[in-house]
Amino acid sequence: MNEIMSRLSNLGFNRSLKIDQSFPFIINVFSETSEFNLLLSEIYNIKESERFLKEILEPKSLSYPIKDLPNVYILIHSNKIWSVILIQNMSRKNINLEIDCSESQNCVSLTNDLISVIHVKSKKTKVAMYLLNLDSKKDVDIRCKPKIID
Numbered sequence: 001m002n003e004i005m006s007r008l009s010n011l012g013f014n015r016s017l018k019i020d021q022s023f024p025f026i027i028n029v030f031s032e033t034s035e036f037n038l039l040l041s042e043i044y045n046i047k048e049s050e051r052f053l054k055e056i057l058e059p060k061s062l063s064y065p066i067k068d069l070p071n072v073y074i075l076i077h078s079n080k081i082w083s084v085i086l087i088q089n090m091s092r093k094n095i096n097l098e099i100d101c102s103e104s105q106n107c108v109s110l111t112n113d114l115i116s117v118i119h120v121k122s123k124k125t126k127v128a129m130y131l132l133n134l135d136s137k138k139d140v141d142i143r144c145k146p147k148i149i150d
Helices: 002-010 047-060
Strands: 062-065 072-078 082-089 095-100 107-109 115-120 124-133 145-148
Touching (some): 047 072, 047 082, 082 115, 095 124, 115 124
Antiparallel strands (some): 062 072, 082 124, 095 115, 095 145, 107 124
């Protein structure tokens, strides 16, 4: 947990997950080959990150049940700079979802695509999407529609 908080602190975030030591930025990455992969959520593959999600993000997020999926929730945590969309799967089976946030206003995803496909194991929470606010002076309206994928 301390390692993740240290990384976030190095990025300018305080313990309330507000940026108070840096300015937001966008990095554009280009490749001449089609085989280029950029792993944006690699940090979420470690055990400490699961604790971080449970202890920091989940309690501060708005939670909405997902229709037709008992015990599965979409969690949204936002501030004036960024937002994170989480899927909390408290059911007994693994799920595959398409998360469509294309109707959201004043935000862009880190992958430039507001549609994401995610696999969430039983009893786990996983990051579905990161969003950056386009204009911090305007409100962000996040609208996400999850859809079950077989």
